[in-house]
Amino acid sequence: MADPGKLDLAAINRLDAAGFVVRFGGVFEHAAWVAERAHAHGPFASVDALHGAMMRTVRAAPAETRIAFLNGHPELAGPEARARSMTADSASEQGSAGLDHMPPEDAEAFDRLNAAYRRRFGFPFIIAVRGRARSEILAIFAARLRGAPAEEEQAALDEIALITRMRLDRLVAGSG
Structure with a gap:
């Protein structure tokens, strides 16, 4: 039985621009403009084509x-998480990796890494946390802090591609 909350590709391709933005505007963190601009590239032959x-x-x-788009993302275990002001998707994703309840030493490590990363690159560290352990995330965080700025922007966009594909798969029937 199909999930009534999910649309199939035929229904997606019938959406007008406003309906498309309502449905997919939240897939990219605080960036409904992505859905608005991408709609013009439909109809989509597959979820891969839509995401692409x-x-x-x-x-x-x-x-x-x-850069403004990247800055629309919350820091991992950062102030938005502590204030519980993240989007529902981000809160769920960070919670899935245990970033919503950590021992003080891990919280301090995230705070130090978040500050150093933002100073170096000018945007928050972004990683697809679902399915990753906190220790793995911290190790990747430390390694990426040593990267070159242009490479790091691409790494952040690659991680956003992973995150947003998982989000699309939760919204589109027959995907994932």
Whole structure:
């Protein structure tokens, strides 16, 4: 039996721009503009094609737009998490990795890494945390802090591609 909350590709391709944005505007963190611009590239032959159009929209945006987009993401276990002001998707994703309840030493490590990363790159560290242990996330965080700025922006966008594909799969019938 199909999930009544999910749309299939035929229904997605019938959405007008406003309906498409209502349905998919939250897939990319605080960036409904991605769905708005990607809609023009439909109809979509597959979920891969839909997601590809969305990612091309982000990657083709001017540098200042991409950096603002990256800055729309919450820090891992950061102030937004402590204030419980993240989007429901981000809260669920961070919670799945145990980032919503950590021992003080891990919380301090995340705070130190978040501050160092933002100073170095000008945007928060972004990683697809679902399915990863906190220790693995911390190790990747420390390693990526040593990367070059241009490489790190691409790494952040690659992680966003993983995150947003998982989010799309939860919204589209027959995917995932």
